[in-house]
Amino acid sequence: MSADPSMLSLFAGEARGAVAKIRAALPSLDGARAASAAKSLRSAARMLGFDKYAALAAKLEAAFLEDVAAASSNPDVAKAVGILSECAEVPPERIPGAVSEKEPEISAALEAGFPLRKAAPAPAIPPAVSAPRAKSGPRDSEMFGVFLEDAQTQSAALSEGLLRLERSPGDMPAADSLMRASHSLKGAARVVGLEWLVNLAHKMEDCFSAAREGRVKADSAFFDLLFDCADFIASAVAARFEGADESAAGSLASDISALLSGSYRPAPQRGALSASSEPAPRASGSSVKVSAKSLNNLMELAAESLVENGRIEPYREAMIAVKNEQEQIARHLENAIYALEGSPGAEAAQAHLELARRAMHKAIADVRAQIESFGEYSRRNVLIAGRLYSEVLSSRMRPFSDGVASLPRMVRDIAKSFGKKIDFEIEGAKTPVDRDVLEKLESALMHIVRNACDHGIETPEEREAAGKPPCGKITMRAWHSAGFLKISVSDDGRGISEAAVREKILEKRLAAPEMLENISEDELYSFLLLPGFTTKPDISEISGRGVGLDVVQTMLHEVGGTISISSRAGAGSAFELKLPITRSVLKSLVVGIAGQPYAFALARVYRTVKLDASQIRSVEGRQYFDLDGKSVGLVSGARALGFEEPRNLSNSVYAVVVADRGNLYGIEIDSLPAESELVVRPLHERLGKIPCVSSASLSEDGLPILILDVDDLVSSIDKFLSSGDMLMRRPAEAETRELGRILVVDDSITVRETQRQILEGAGYRVDTAVDGMDGWNSVRLNKYDLIVSDIDMPRLNGFEFIERVRSKESAKSTPIIIVSYKDRQEDRAKGLEAGADAYLTKSSFQDDTFIETVRNLISG
Template identity: 45%
Template sequence: MSTSSIPDLSGISMAELFRIEAEAQTQTLTAGLLALERDPADAAHLESLMRAAHSIKGAARIVGINAAVNVAHAMEDCFVAAQKGALTLGQAEIDILLEGVDLLSRIANSSEAEMAKWEGAAEIESFLARLANPANASNAVATAAPAASAPARSADPTTANADRVLRVTADHLNRLLGLAGESLVEARWLDPFARSLLRLKRMQQEFGKCTEELRNALAGTPLSEDAQMRLAALEKKGAECRDFLGARLVELEMFDRRSGNLSHRLYDEALALRMRPFIDSAQNFPRLVRDIGRSLGKEVRLEIVGEQTQVDRDILEKLEAPLNHLLRNAVDHGIDFPEERLAAGKPREGTVWLEARHSAGMLLITVRDDGRGIDVESVRGAVVARKLTNEETAAKMSDAELLEFLFLPGFTMKTEVTEVSGRGVGLDVVQVTMKQLRGTLRTTSELGRGTAIQLQLPLTLSVLRALVVEIAGEPYGIPLAAITRTLKLGKGKVEMLEGRPHFAFDGQRIGLVTARQVFEKGESPLSGDELPVVIIGDRGNRYGLVLDRFLGERELVVQPLDSRLGKVPNISAGALADDGAPLLIADVEDMLRSIEKLSASGRLENVQRSSAGAQPARRKRVLVVDDSLTVRELERKLLEGHGYAVEIAVDGMDGWNAVRTGDHDLVITDVDMPRMDGIELVSLIRKDPNLKSKPIMIVSYKDREEDRARGLEAGADYYLTKGSFHDESLISSVADLIGES
C-alpha cells in the first residue's frame, strides 16, 4: 500500500477520531440488540450487529486504543457465534452486550489523557470474562446506564450521509432567519400598495364615465372644431391612461406574487436549517425504557412514532430532560408487573408509545402507556392529605383539575423514594420546561387502561403565534399559548369584591386589571359597554387583562432585544408587524408577577367605563383597613352607597403601604390586626410630615374607656365601636371629618 493512501491523522486527536466512528456504531449496536431481544431469530439484526462491532474494532485498532479493540472483538466473536448457531443470545447475554456498548461509549468519550487508564482496566476484564461465560452472569439485572440516559449526540454528518455539509454556528442561523423574516415582512408591503393602485384604477374608470357623460350631454350642442378635437383628445388620453395603468397593475400583481412566494420559500428554507428529526433526541430512549423496566422487574418496550418529524433544534435540546422524566414515570408508575398484566387480560409485555407529530401549526408530543392508569380518587385523597385544598373543594374538582396536581413541586403518589422516582421532582421539571418553551400539557388517564400526557409546543422558538393587541396606542403581542381565553366582557358582568373588580369565569372569580397599569401607560380612557379582556395565568392564579382593543392573531418572527438593555419588565422580545412597524412581545410570566406585586401593595386600579368624552368628578377617597372580610365589605358597601370611593387594606402593614402611595381623604382602621395593629398605624401616619394632617377614624370592637383613650392619644380623630355603631353614625362621622361625598 502506498503512503498516499494512508489517511493523514496528524491534525486530529485519537480520541476525537475514534469518537466520530463510535458514536454512529454504538447507536446501531443498541438498536440492534433491543430488536434482537424481541426477535432472537432475526439474522439481519445479527449481521448488522457484527458489522458495527467490526467497524469499531477497526477504528480503534487504527488509532491504537487497545481497550476498545478487545471489547469490540469479543462482541464481534459473540455475534459470529450466534450467526453460526453455536450460541443463543438470551436476556443474560444481551444484558452483558449492552454493558459492552456502554463501555465503548465511555472509552470513546474519554479524553486522550484518560485513554491509557482503560488498558487492562478491571472493568474491561470483568466484562470479557462474563461475556465468555454468560451463565455466571445470568442473574445480573441491568440498570439504566449513564449512556442510556445521557443526552444523545448526533454522529458526524459525514458518516451519516453522503451530502456535503458545512459547519454553521447557531448565531449565524439566527441572523439568517431574522433577515429572512424581515424579507417576508418587506414583501407584504406590496399588497397595500397594489390595493391603492386598484383604487386609482377605479377612479380612472369613474373619470372615463364622466367624460362619456359629458360627451352625451353635449350631443345636441353645436361645438367648434377645436372643442371637438380637445374632447376627442381627452377621451383618447383617458383610454391610454386606463390601459397603461391596467398593464402596470397586472405586472405589479405578478411581481407581488413572485416576491411573496420567494420570500416565503427563503424563510421556509432558513427555518428548515434549524430543524432536526425528532429521532435525534429520542434515539437513546428505547434503551432507557428497557433498562428501567428490567431494574423494576417489568417487561416493557418503547415504540417511537414520527421519528422524522422535524423539530426546532433549540426545542429538541430542551425536551430531552422532560421526556426522560415522562418515560421513567410511565415505566415506574404506569406499566404494571407481568403477573398483574396477565391477570387483567393484557399481554405480558407492556408498551410505552412516544409520538411526535405536527398539527394545526403546533408540535404535539405524546407519551402514552398501556399500564394501570391513574386512580383519580387516590389523587383526590393525596391532595387533601397534603392540605393543598379542603375536602369540599376537592370533591368538586374534575379529573382534569386533579391531575394537574401531579405537576406540582414535591407532589408524588409513591410512598417510598427509589432511584427511579418518589421525590416528586420529575413532573415539576416537565411543567417548568413547558413554560419556558411557551407550551402547554394535558393529561388523560383511564384506570386499568393507561395514561397519556400530551405536550403542545410551537414548531419553532423563532416564530410565535400571538394575539396582537393595542395598549395606549401601541401594538403588543401576547403569545397564544399563554392565553386561556379572549372575550368581550359586558359592563354589567363586572362585580366588586373588597373594592376590586372581578367577574365570573369557569366557576372562578377572576380579578380584572388594566394593561395600561401593568405597562405603566397611565389611566385607561375606556368607553363603551364592553371590555376587551384576555385571561392569563393558570387556574390557581388567573387574571383578566383589560386592553384597549384587539388587533388580531399574527405569526411573528421573534427578534431578541439588545442584551445591553438587560431584562425589560414584562417584555420578552420584539417583532415586526405586517406593515413593518416594530412591536413588543409580552412576557406573561413577568406580567403575572407584576400584577401580584400591585395586588399585594393595594395599588390595583379600579376598572371603570365612562361614557365617551365625559370626565367623572373626583369622589372623596376613603381607605378602610381591617383584617375581617365581613367588616371590610360592610363598611365598603355602606360608604360606596353614600358616594365615597373606597380602597381596601387587609392589615396594618398593607394599610401603611397604601396610605403612603395613595391619595386618600380619610383612613378608617381597626385596632387588632396582624403584622401591624391600628394604634401603630395611626402613630406612623401622625409622625409622617406629609400625612400627619390626614383625618383618621378608628372602628374597633374594644369599647372600654382606656381603649378609646389610647386610640385618641395615638392621633385618631374619631373612635367608634363596632358593637354599637350603625349606618347613620358611621356616615355622620365620616361627613364630620371630610364632608359629604
C-alpha cells in the same frame, strides 16, 4: 421567635420546593439555580430559628457556587441535601421535632468539609462500565474526523440493535446489523490505530456471531455485558476519543471471551441504571461548519424576509385603488364629451377632451400592466422568501429521534430494575424539530417517561390480575399540527389516582377542602406540575422527589409551550405537549390594549370572547364570567400592564382568555384580535426586564408590537384577583385608612410572609416582591412610603436594587431598610453607601427594633 402553624406550613412548602430545585439543577450543572434555592432555604430556616439547618443550607450554597460539577458528584453533598429534604417531608407541625432529631446528622454534615476541589470518589461501578480515560488519542490524525462520524453511527447502531434483539431474540436481521456494526467499527478503529477498540469490536463481533449460530445463549447476562460494551464505546465517542483506558477495554474483552467459553460470572451490580438516568452528552460540531450564532442570524434574516414580503401586497392594492380612480376620471371625461355634443362652438373643447380621454385610457392600460407585473414579481418574491425561510429553517431542524435516542435504553434498564416488562415505541421519529427546542426537550421527556415507567406501568403480576397483558406499553408520538409541534407520551398503566392527588394537596395545604370539591380534572392535575409535588409515598432513584414534572413545566415556560394531562383509572395516562416549531417566528394574536398593539403567543391563548355586560358578574369586588362550565376572573389589560386610567364602560367587552397550570384568566382588550406571524426581536439588555413583556416585533406598517410575557401577566392578574382591584380604580379614600404603603422585597416566601404579618398587624398596607427585579418593577409602577429589602437575591441583588431606586426621581427620598442575616461591617457600609437609610439583621423581628425603625422612618 416561635413559629406558628401557618409559618411552619409556608416553610415546609418553601423547603420542599427548594430541595426539588436543587435536585433538578444539579444534573444540568446549573450552579446559580442550585445556590439560589439553597440561599432561600437558608433564609427561611434562620427566620424560624433552625440555625444548624440554615448553616447546612449555607454550606451547600457555597459549594454550588464554588464548583457545581464537583458538588453534583460528591456523596457528602447528596447526603446533606437528603437531610434537608427529610426534615421538610414530615407534616409541618412536626418539623421542629424533626430538625431537632436530625441535629447530630446535620452536625456531621457540617464537619464533612465538602472537598470540592479534590477529585470526587469514583462511583461504585465495575471497571467495565467506567467512562474511558485518556492516555493519548488520535485526534490529530488526518482521518480522525471521518472516523469519528463513522464511530458515532456504529455506536448508535449497536445500542439500537441490542434493544431490538433483546425484545425479539430470534430477530436475525437485528443480529446481522450488530455484526455489521461491530465489524465496521473494528475496521475504522484499525485505520486510526485504536488497537483497544479493534480488539473489543472484534470480540463483540464474535459474540454476535455465536449468538446467531446458537453457540451462546442470549440471556440477561449476555445483554447486560454487551450493553456495557456499547456504553463504554459511546462514552469514548462522546469524549472524542481523548485517550483510551486500555485496561477497562481489555477487561470487557476478557469478559466476552469468558462468556463465549461458558466461564463468565457477571458482577452483582452493573449500575447501568444510574448511567442512563440523564441524557448522555452529545458530540457536536463535527459536521456543522457554521457557528450557532451565524445560523441564528440567518434564521432571523430569513424570517424577517418572509414577513417583509407579506407587506408587498398592500402596495399592489394601493396601485389598484389608483387605477380605479383613473377609471372614474375617464368616465367623467366621457360624460363631459357626451354633454358637449351639439353645443355651438364646442368642437374645440370636445377635441381637447377626447385627447385627454385617450391619454387617460392609455395611462389606465399602463397601470394595469404594471399591476400585473408587480403582482407576478410579488408572487415570485414571496415564493423565493418562503423557500429561503424553509431552507434556513430546515438547517436548524433535526429529526425528533435525535432528542430521544437514549430513551429506549433508559426504559429497558428501568424495567429490568423494577422487574417490569415494558414495550416502548416512538412514532414520528423523523418529525423535524428546531434544535434549540429539541435540546430543551430531552430532559423534560426523560422525566415524563421515567414517571410512566415507575408510577404508571404495573408489574406483570399486577397487570395479569387486572386482566391486562403482562407487558406494559409506553408510546411517544411527535407530529406537526396547525403550525405547532405536538408531542404525546401515553401509557396503558394504572393511571393517576385522583384521590392520592387530592390527599397530597390537602396534606401540603395547597388548597382548601371546599375548593377541591368543585375543582376540574385539568385544575387538579395542574398541581402535579408544582415543585416538590409527588403522590408517591417512597423515594427511589427514579422518582418520588417531585422534581420531574416541575422540570417539564420550567422547560415549557422557557420555549412558550403548554401541557395537558389526562388519565383514566386502570387504563393509563397521557401527557400532551404543544410547542412552537421554531422560536424565531411567533404565531401570535395581536390585540389593542390602551390604544397600543400587543401580542399574545398563540400557544398560550385558550379562547377569545365577546361578552355582554349581562354576562359579567361581580363578587366581593372581583369580576367573573362563565366559560365552558368554569368561572373565569376578568381583569382590564390596561390595569394589568400598569396603566392607571379606568376602562371605558360599554355594553360589551372583548377578552383574551389565557391558560396557566389549569387555570383560566380573562384579559380585557380594546377590540377583536387578529392572528399574525411575527419575527421575534429580543429587547435591548439596557432595558432590563420590562413588566409583563418578553420581546418585541414590528407590524406590517412598521409599528412596534410588544410581545407579552404571559407568566408575568398571570402573576400581575393574580395580584389583582387577590386584592379585588379589578376593572375599576381603587377608591381614593381607601388610601387614607392606612398608615402608609410599604414594599417588602425578599426571595424567601417565609421571610416575606413574616414581614408582611408584622407590618400589616401594625396598620400598614404591604406589597411584596419575590426578588430585586420584581421589586424594581413595583417601584416603577407604584409609589411607596417605605421599602424593605434583602441583600442576596436572584436577577438583581439588594445593593443593585437600591441603586436603581435612588436613580428614580420620584423615589429618591423614599426610606429604605435593608434586613439581612449578614452582620459584617463591610456589608453595613456597602448598604448605607448604596442609599439605604437603615441596616437591620433579621433577629430584629424578635423584638420591636424592626417595627420601631419603620415607624421612625415613615414619620420622618
